[in-house]
Amino acid sequence: MAPEEWGRFVQSYVGRPEDFETWAWKKLKIPEEMLYIAPYEPPPRQVNGDFLCTYHGCFNVYKNKQGRENHFNVAHLGFRxxxxxxxxxxxxxxxxxxxxxxxxxxxxxxx
Structure with missing residues (x-):
């Protein structure tokens, strides 16, 4: 959605501010189960000092947190x-x- 479209969408809401999120999810037809996806939290450092990738089926190990985060962002999220x-x-x-x-x-x- 372009910024202008988002602006019009937000301005079209006439309810209470605390009900905006529920209204927006319904109006945008976003499935309710999407509300319950946990945010990504990187795992803590391992006892041996390594940082493990937690993506399902990925067994990459990194010596520093930045290396693991770069890997996760590029390999699993597709950031470029x-x-x-x-x-x-x-x-x-x-x-x-x-x-x-x-x-x-x-x-x-x-x-």
């Missing part, structure tokens, strides 16, 4: 970053400075 100069798709946002410095085709053409 895009170079604004050449539109190359990168694994994560932290790869962007190195890409721009070493690999960006648009920057190399400009030099």
């Amino acid at each position: 970053a895009q170079c604004p100069d050449c539109n190359t798709v990168l694994m994560n946002q932290s790869s962007l400075p190195r890409h721009k410095r070493d690999n960006c085709t648009m920057r190399k053409k400009a030099q």
Whole structure:
């Protein structure tokens, strides 16, 4: 839904503020069982210091929390970053400075 559509949608509500969420879920025809999905909470560090991926069937192990979170975001959630100069798709946002410095085709053409 585009921001303008969302604005019109919110303004079309005429009930009590505390009832907005229930109204919105019904109006958008979102299944009620979606209300009960638990938010993702990364598991704590293991006794041996490793960080395990908790995605079902994934047995990857990381030495630091950031490594596990990068893996989860890319492999299981499909997050990616895009170079604004050449539109190359990168694994994560932290790869962007190195890409721009070493690999960006648009920057190399400009030099």
